Amino acid sequence: MxxxxxxxxxxxxxxxxxxxxxxxxxxxxxxxxxxxxxxxxxxxxxxxxxxxxxxxxxxxxxxxxxxxxxxxxxxxxxxxxxxxxxxxxxxxxxxxxxxxxxxxxxxxxxxxxxxxxHEMEKVGNGLPKLNPPPVRDDLIGIAPPRLDHTLLLAENVGDAGHFMKEALDFRMTEQLVNGEGHQLIVFLERSHTPHDVAFATGTDGGLHHIAFHLDNWIEVGNAADTLTMNGIEIDIGPTRHGLTRGHTIYFFDPCGNRNEVFSGGYYVDPDFEPITWTEDQFGKALFFYEGKINEQFVNRHT
Ligand SMILES: [Fe+2]
Structure with missing residues (x-):
């Protein structure tokens, strides 16, 4: 339960x-x-x-x-x-x-x-339950199969994570801590993935991004093509996170909300021991190949 x-x-x-x-x-x-x-x-x-x-x-x-x-x-x-x-x-x-x-x-x-x-009306995925094909043939755009996770902002990331663990039974998978051991980013899950929600240091009530699942790195590349051909503002990527190991692109909807497409990660058992990243590795933790964060990561959000 x-x-x-x-x-x-x-x-x-x-x-x-x-x-x-x-x-x-x-x-x-x-x-x-x-x-x-x-x-x-x-x-x-x-x-x-x-x-x-x-x-x-x-x-x-x-x-x-x-x-x-x-x-x-x-x-x-x-x-x-x-x-x-x-x-x-x-x-x-x-x-x-x-x-x-x-x-x-x-x-x-x-x-x-x-x-x-607990309950929401079912509308189905458009495929039959008897001998279905693997995909619909009427999809347009990036067409992610599902919502994946959200990264929220909190003035006190430690408190935000503690609440999710104590009140809602979330499990911590990864954290990024500063020299004093205070959490700057925390990742939490219920679905055996690296994260269903994460909190990064920022304004209380804020959103950093919502992320949509893609099946693999090729799909992430295809998403970059679609975004570019449609003139969408890409924040960073395609690249890979150190935290969560996910392949990613950050980009913005036309109203300013940051979106992400995310693939990869790893399976998380209930007894998974959390991974810790230190502040001196902040760049690699966020964007493993670039090894540094872009200015927008911290400065552009709600
Ligand atoms: Fe994300």
Missing amino acids: SIYRLGHVEVRVPDLELASAYYTEVLGLIEVARQGNSVYLKGWDEHDHHSVILTYAPRYGIEHIAWKCDNVDDLQLYETKLEKYGCHVERIPAGEELAMGDGIRFETPSGHHMELY
């Missing part, structure tokens, strides 16, 4: 039409629904109704992050744990959020709005 993966993220966009055109035609997510000021999207191989919500807001950034639980009883379990931790928890009745069942909502000590839920 627990959280098993990142379910969905709600991203703020100052121009909903521009953003939805980019997310469907260049990134290649599939538009599932529109309601009010929001557009609901999914990766092609996801079965749930949506994994990304774009919502109109004057300023870009992250509105909420939602985690999927194994069992509906997990909501009560985590409500108790969160309240014990000092969080105010609100119940979300089924149907309040489009296609979503019962949930709980709370604010983390790092100022992020998070939700837990």
Whole structure:
């Protein structure tokens, strides 16, 4: 009984039409629904109704992050744990959020709005369950199969990680520490991957990026072609992270939210012993080939 993966993220966009055109035609997510000021999207191989919500807001950034639980009883379990931790928890009745069942909502000590839920309407991945082909033939753009993880910002990364571990049972996979042993970046997982969420030092409530899974390094190269041919601003890459070992490109949606495509990583057992990077290796930890961070890594975010 627990959280098993990142379910969905709600991203703020100052121009909903521009953003939805980019997310469907260049990134290649599939538009599932529109309601009010929001557009609901999914990766092609996801079965749930949506994994990304774009919502109109004057300023870009992250509105909420939602985690999927194994069992509906997990909501009560985590409500108790969160309240014990000092969080105010609100119940979300089924149907309040489009296609979503019962949930709980709370604010983390790092100022992020998070939700837990168990049920979401299934729309399928467009492939038959009997003798399916391996891929759809109507995909456009980069077309990642699914949402992978998010990197959030926190003034106190140690506290942010502690909360995820103690209140929500996340496991730490990697950390980057300064000379005094304080965490500057921390990576946490529930899905046996290097990370479902990470926190880097920055403004509370901030977003560094949302990342989409690609199957391999060739797909990352193809994504770079697609981004370049569409005139999308690339932040860095294609390259490789030291942290997580992932192959990556960072780039920006037309509203300023940083996106990532991510492939690789490694399998994480529940008893995995965390990896530590030291601040003198900061550059290689972030971008293994370049060995240094670009100015935008720390200066451009929400
Ligand atoms: Fe990432």
